[in-house]
Amino acid sequence: xSLATLTKPWAATSYGFLxxxxxxxxxxxxxxxxxxxxxxxxxxxREVPMARGWGTGGLQVTLTLANPGSVIKVIDQGADDGVNAxxxxxxxxxxxxxxxxxxxxxxSIIQSRHRIPEEILRENQVLVLQVPDPEPLRDVxxxxxxxxxxxxxxxxxxxxxxxxxxxxxKGRIMQGASYPALVNGRHxxxxxxxxxxxxxxxxxxxxxxxxxxxxxxxxxxVPPFTRVEPLVFSDRPYLVEDHAGLTCQRSxxxxxxxxxxxxxxxxxxxxxxxxxxxxKAIRRTEGEPDGIGDTWYRNGEYSA
Amino acid sequence: xxxxxxxxxxxxxxxxxxEALLWAVSRPGETQLLPAPGMAGIIETLxxxxxxxxxEGEELRARLAATGALLTEDIxxxxxxxxxxxxxxxxxxxxxxxxxALYPDVGATLVAAASHGRGSRLRLTGPGIAENRDILxxxxxxFWDLRAQLSAYPxxxxxILVDGASAIAIPRSTHVEVL
Numbered sequence: 269x270s271l272a273t274l275t276k277p278w279a280a281t282s283y284g285f286l287x288x289x290x291x292x293x294x295x296x297x298x299x300x301x302x303x304x305x306x307x308x309x310x311x312x313x314r315e316v317p318m319a320r321g322w323g324t325g326g327l328q329v330t331l332t333l334a335n336p337g338s339v340i341k342v343i344d345q346g347a348d349d350g351v352n353a354x355x356x357x358x359x360x361x362x363x364x365x366x367x368x369x370x371x372x373x374x375x376s377i378i379q380s381r382h383r384i385p386e387e388i389l390r391e392n393q394v395l396v397l398q399v400p401d402p403e404p405l406r407d408v409x410x411x412x413x414x415x416x417x418x419x420x421x422x423x424x425x426x427x428x429x430x431x432x433x434x435x436x437x438k439g440r441i442m443q444g445a446s447y448p449a450l451v452n453g454r455h456x457x458x459x460x461x462x463x464x465x466x467x468x469x470x471x472x473x474x475x476x477x478x479x480x481x482x483x484x485x486x487x488x489x490v491p492p493f494t495r496v497e498p499l500v501f502s503d504r505p506y507l508v509e510d511h512a513g514l515t516c517q518r519s520x521x522x523x524x525x526x527x528x529x530x531x532x533x534x535x536x537x538x539x540x541x542x543x544x545x546x547x548k549a550i551r552r553t554e555g556e557p558d559g560i561g562d563t564w565y566r567n568g569e570y571s572a
Numbered sequence: 573x574x575x576x577x578x579x580x581x582x583x584x585x586x587x588x589x590x591e592a593l594l595w596a597v598s599r600p601g602e603t604q605l606l607p608a609p610g611m612a613g614i615i616e617t618l619x620x621x622x623x624x625x626x627x628e629g630e631e632l633r634a635r636l637a638a639t640g641a642l643l644t645e646d647i648x649x650x651x652x653x654x655x656x657x658x659x660x661x662x663x664x665x666x667x668x669x670x671x672x673a674l675y676p677d678v679g680a681t682l683v684a685a686a687s688h689g690r691g692s693r694l695r696l697t698g699p700g701i702a703e704n705r706d707i708l709x710x711x712x713x714x715f716w717d718l719r720a721q722l723s724a725y726p727x728x729x730x731x732i733l734v735d736g737a738s739a740i741a742i743p744r745s746t747h748v749e750v751l
Contacts, residue, residue, distance in 0.1 A: 276580075281577045283578065283579040291586070292617065292618060303730040303741075303745060304676045307676050365576040420673035452745060491597075
């Protein structure tokens, strides 16, 4: 063994920003996370040129997966043109040479903050969700050692209690985003703050979902064709947001998840949250080929 | 503006091996193609000085040692186990680290050579498989029974079976039925 065999030629930067040892660690943990669906795996969470809490977990996963042939889509609350989404997409592309896209159907890796696109993802696509708080038990158990024991025992009674108390106090389940869901019948996850509308899209899906929390240094995954069941009571069915009857003021789309824009005088108007779907619909009204793929929701009903 | 540093040969290999392994674990029983035959690529992609590894065979041990990993003689200490054959599995399989319900991530990854497309017929069910998937794997009789006995999910070990450049993964979440 010589010094030359232990070192590599000098390079100004590493491909994909992260150094080789960071990528190896992430790769090991990602494989473990997929092998035990929904179980939170700790990882080191390296520094990236972005503040923790702005998608560093997702960014590290994307950088580890990316190669020059990848096509990257990044969305922030459904929009490709938000500052956070655009800067992450540009950064990934500039350090990996991966192509950028806004089109869900063209992307090989989709990094997302708080939404899952409305078009059905294919079996060779990876959805990377940025997770602010990966621990579903945090609100009911602040001690992470006890929370770990509760996961080990599959002791999720306190989560059911929270949902029950919401029904008693308000008459319905108030939990909007981060709705707790049971993965593979064993581990409860918080599916990142995606709306209730998006949780069914994880159930028995064709694509792979990786959820990564950079600040909390935990990674977990939902493999394809895995059961993801929101916690519900048998006499209180799971309800998604009541957006089926809303129409987008810009694109004319209806039956999809909408952003509500408050107006002067107290009213509000709505715009479709998946911005690229809206763009495709506007193209369609202008007579161009739209290229809208199959969607999970049809006429406001989940039907995939 | 940053100029893109092109990936070096090692990164291209590791990225391709990782992608194959990630899809293999995501879709248990489905054959994925590694860029080169054998376990060398898997070692290069996953193992470094943060790992404790166990291997049989001088060549594999030398490869693991070159990564800086801690080579152990005690299979129970290893996070990554590389074996050329599953023939005498009764002797060592019960000792493989299966983690605990508290720390499922400690459970080992077992990389073994096994012929695909012949041997016993298995029916796989579980995450990553739409209904069920039937595969042929040349693994000695009794291995799957012992695996089921040893693993109380989420405890268990994750299996990667390598045949030349083909890899099939059977993670602990997969239920194996011998037909």
